[in-house]
Amino acid sequence: MEAETVQTVSPVTIPEWGLFVLNSIEKLLRLPESWDSYDAKQISPNSVKTLVILLAQSIQRMLFDVPIPFVVPTVGGGFQLEWHQSGIDLEIEIPPSGKPVVSFVNVETGADWEREINLWDDILPTIFEPLISNSSEQNNRS
Amino acid sequence: MENASYHDDSTISDDNNLWRRIHPNHIVYDNNLKSYRPSSAAFDNGSNGSPMSVILAEENRNPSTALENYEGFSMVSLTAGLVRDCGQGIARDPLPEEPAHALVFGEKPKSIRRRLAQAAEWIVSPH
Numbered sequence: 001m002e003a004e005t006v007q008t009v010s011p012v013t014i015p016e017w018g019l020f021v022l023n024s025i026e027k028l029l030r031l032p033e034s035w036d037s038y039d040a041k042q043i044s045p046n047s048v049k050t051l052v053i054l055l056a057q058s059i060q061r062m063l064f065d066v067p068i069p070f071v072v073p074t075v076g077g078g079f080q081l082e083w084h085q086s087g088i089d090l091e092i093e094i095p096p097s098g099k100p101v102v103s104f105v106n107v108e109t110g111a112d113w114e115r116e117i118n119l120w121d122d123i124l125p126t127i128f129e130p131l132i133s134n135s136s137e138q139n140n141r142s
Numbered sequence: 143m144e145n146a147s148y149h150d151d152s153t154i155s156d157d158n159n160l161w162r163r164i165h166p167n168h169i170v171y172d173n174n175l176k177s178y179r180p181s182s183a184a185f186d187n188g189s190n191g192s193p194m195s196v197i198l199a200e201e202n203r204n205p206s207t208a209l210e211n212y213e214g215f216s217m218v219s220l221t222a223g224l225v226r227d228c229g230q231g232i233a234r235d236p237l238p239e240e241p242a243h244a245l246v247f248g249e250k251p252k253s254i255r256r257r258l259a260q261a262a263e264w265i266v267s268p269h
Contacts, residue, residue, distance in 0.1 A: 028167070036165045037212055038195055039188045070170040072181045075189045082181060085173035091182060093252065103252050107174070114252050 015064040018055045021081065024071035025051065031073060041077035044096035051079075051094055053119050061125055065132045086134035090127065106130055148193065148247040150231030156223030159199035160232070160244065161208055161265065164216045169268050180218055180262050182255035193247035196220075198234070200242055205265045208240070214269070218262035228254045 014022075029043050058066065069081040077096040083089070089105040103114040104127065111130075117123045168184035171177075187194055197208050199219065209215050222232055230248035237243045250258075 031167070036168070036184075037163055037215065039190060039192065041189045070181070072170065072183045073167055074183045075186050077189065080181070080183055082170050084170060084175070087174060089172075089174065089256075091252070091256070093183075101252060103256060 012059060013064065014055070014059065015066065017066045017068045018058065020068045021051065021055070021071055025079070028071065028073050028079060035073070036075060038075065040073070040075040041096070043073060043079060044077035047078040047094045047096050050100060050119070054092070054094070054100070054124070057119055057124050058128070061122075063124060063128050063132070065136070066128050067131060067135050083131055086131065086137070088131050088134055090131055092127070102127055106134075108134075148231055148233045148245060150226070151233055151244075154198065154222050154232050154234070154244070156221065156226065158222040159219045160196040160222055160225060160246065161199055161205060162194070162196050162218050162220065162262065163209065163212060164218055164268070166214050166216075166268065169216070175260075178268055180259050182252065182259040185255045185258040185262075186250050187247075193233075193245035194250070195235075196232075196244050196246055197240060198242045198244050203242075208242075209266060215266075216264065216268040217266040219265045220258060220262055224261050225258070228257055230254075 025043070025048060031042060033042055034040060067083060067085065069083050071079060071081055073079045074093065078094050080091050080093040082091045087107040091103045093101045095101070099116040099118060101114065102117050105112045162184070164180045164184050168181045169178055170181045172179050185194065205217055209217060225232060225246055230246045233245045233247060235243050235245045
């Protein structure tokens with residue numbers, strides 16, 4: 001009798017912050033045109049695609065302890081993830097087309113920069129690790 | 143939209159306050175400042191490139207009157223001087239429904255939007 005071949009697939013853990021972002025996007029996708037009382041566009045499916053890549057890259061790099069961000073729609077049909085805590089201001093703007101733009105300020109180190117990023121470069125740990133580290137320190141102190 | 147030519151109106155003094163409506167989706171909690179504030183996303187030009195809309199504050203005008211028909215919105219104030227310091231110009235653009243309407247024109251890269259967001263003061267706070 002031949003042995004059966006069983007394929008197993010490792011389960012993927014979606015971090016809490018990732019689930020929160022996905023749930024937030026689901027709500028934001030229902031916003032109508034001009035939702036901001038001016039001329040904001042609806043969220044573009046392209047920006048959701050970029051977000052999925054960002055989450056996949058984060059999971060691959062085991063960035064599970066990123067604090068939960070605010071998820072804010074932009075007028076052009078994209079959205080941005082924002083963290084303002086532990087002396088850090090981090091915003092990742094995901095546009096409807098083109099590359100994400102990151103702005104990062106760390107009051108403690110004096111870092112203050114802003115640039116487009118390529119998600120396929122190994123940039124996410126650089127962006128998230130200070131936030132994870134500072135948040136963890138603050139939690140330990142309190 | 144056509145590219146219109148805007149000119150900064152010097153009759154709007156630097157001390158003049160400019161009001162900007164804020165949608166509930168544009169409010170974030172800043173744990174560094176220990177307060178709610180508008181996101182930088184609330185201070186961009188329009189989706190078609192049109193300048194950012196504001197209302198010129200008038201003496202004795204209740205800011206809440208600018209939020210009639212905008213349920214759930216709150217409002218912040220910025221000074222004209224700060225806005226100009228961010229490389230922006232201000233042009234009057236009266237509308238039938240809002241005679242005090244004005245436009246803040248100029249490029250708004252992320253750094254400028256962040257600066258406006260952090261400087262904005264609530265005049266009609268979020269609920």
